[in-house]
Amino acid sequence: MSSIRRRTFLLALGAGLVATGRAIAQQPKVWRIGVLSGRARPASMETDVYGSLIREMRELGYAEGRNVRYEWRFAEDKYERLPALAAELVRLNVDLIIALTTPPSLAAQKATATIPIVIVSVGDPVGNKLVASLARPGANITGVTNFVGDTSDKLLELTRTALPNLSKVGVLINPDNPLSRAAWLKPVEAASQRRGITVLVGQARTVEEVEREFSAMKQRGAGAVIVAGDTFYYGRREEIAQSALKARLASIYSQRQHAEAGGLMSYGASLEEVFRRAAFYVDRILKGTKPADLPVEQPNTLELAINLKTAAALGIKIPTQLLARADKVIQ
Numbered sequence: 001m002s003s004i005r006r007r008t009f010l011l012a013l014g015a016g017l018v019a020t021g022r023a024i025a026q027q028p029k030v031w032r033i034g035v036l037s038g039r040a041r042p043a044s045m046e047t048d049v050y051g052s053l054i055r056e057m058r059e060l061g062y063a064e065g066r067n068v069r070y071e072w073r074f075a076e077d078k079y080e081r082l083p084a085l086a087a088e089l090v091r092l093n094v095d096l097i098i099a100l101t102t103p104p105s106l107a108a109q110k111a112t113a114t115i116p117i118v119i120v121s122v123g124d125p126v127g128n129k130l131v132a133s134l135a136r137p138g139a140n141i142t143g144v145t146n147f148v149g150d151t152s153d154k155l156l157e158l159t160r161t162a163l164p165n166l167s168k169v170g171v172l173i174n175p176d177n178p179l180s181r182a183a184w185l186k187p188v189e190a191a192s193q194r195r196g197i198t199v200l201v202g203q204a205r206t207v208e209e210v211e212r213e214f215s216a217m218k219q220r221g222a223g224a225v226i227v228a229g230d231t232f233y234y235g236r237r238e239e240i241a242q243s244a245l246k247a248r249l250a251s252i253y254s255q256r257q258h259a260e261a262g263g264l265m266s267y268g269a270s271l272e273e274v275f276r277r278a279a280f281y282v283d284r285i286l287k288g289t290k291p292a293d294l295p296v297e298q299p300n301t302l303e304l305a306i307n308l309k310t311a312a313a314l315g316i317k318i319p320t321q322l323l324a325r326a327d328k329v330i331q
Helices: 003-026 050-059 079-091 102-111 152-162 180-195 207-219 231-235 237-246 256-260 271-286 308-314 320-325
Strands: 031-037 068-074 096-100 117-122 141-145 168-173 198-203 224-227 250-253 265-268 303-307 328-330
Touching (some): 031 079, 031 102, 050 271, 068 079, 102 117, 102 141, 141 271, 152 224, 152 250, 152 265, 152 320, 168 207, 198 207, 207 237, 224 237, 231 256, 237 250, 237 256, 237 308, 256 265, 256 303, 256 328, 303 320
Parallel strands (some): 031 068, 031 096, 096 117, 117 141, 168 198, 168 224, 224 250
Antiparallel strands (some): 265 303
């Protein structure tokens, strides 16, 4: 090979190596994010409340298949599966875990003290010892809570405004959810006692048990039932709302989606906003901020939703002043 041809070859080879090096350098890092849920997998992620998180992640520049990969793990409404699923995500060495609601957050906390965890839609993260405080969470956990303090008294006030003669109220909890009793039953019992309302307790882990408990509450004189926040109840919200209608019970919830599914009323934080805000925490942590340096965020407002179609089916006339306070009226 002549010296001229050899120099030309080496220059071309060098240019090719540089170009290849640049191409490799420009390859985006693919973040591996574990997502832990107590629910069954939704039929559609995009139309589910989980879609709020995914869409906001896309807005922030995280496109699945390009620079992010989600490892979804669903407990299928069986809370006892959560520890194993959390441990599986840790073994996969994910870059971050998103824990959806309180039981998955507690499972993730026990599974790792090093992988960053973003908690979402968690009730009382301080009381459940997930963080040291909202302002200074400490350790590897931060995120967005839907907890703004005890809303039991407000729920009862709204319920009694709709049903002035209410003297007995049911409270439905899931016995498989270890947090239901402390987070829902005890606060409602305390608020009911102050208002002179008798509480009837129902426990149900299946739709069949829900229907049976609602029927028993009605027979014992309940005029309404407050349904505890629970991933199983959320996933079966249409059936639960229909069971309440069948029993002629006004059903009250903390999430608007229950009222949209046929419940009478809901009062609580917007789940879409809570999930949307969680994406900002994921983004900040992936860009280098430590979870301990990110205060846990609380909702700024709570929303009241009233289903007038359900009210009509139950023969309830919602007072004008209550409708005027509603953020959403479902016709």
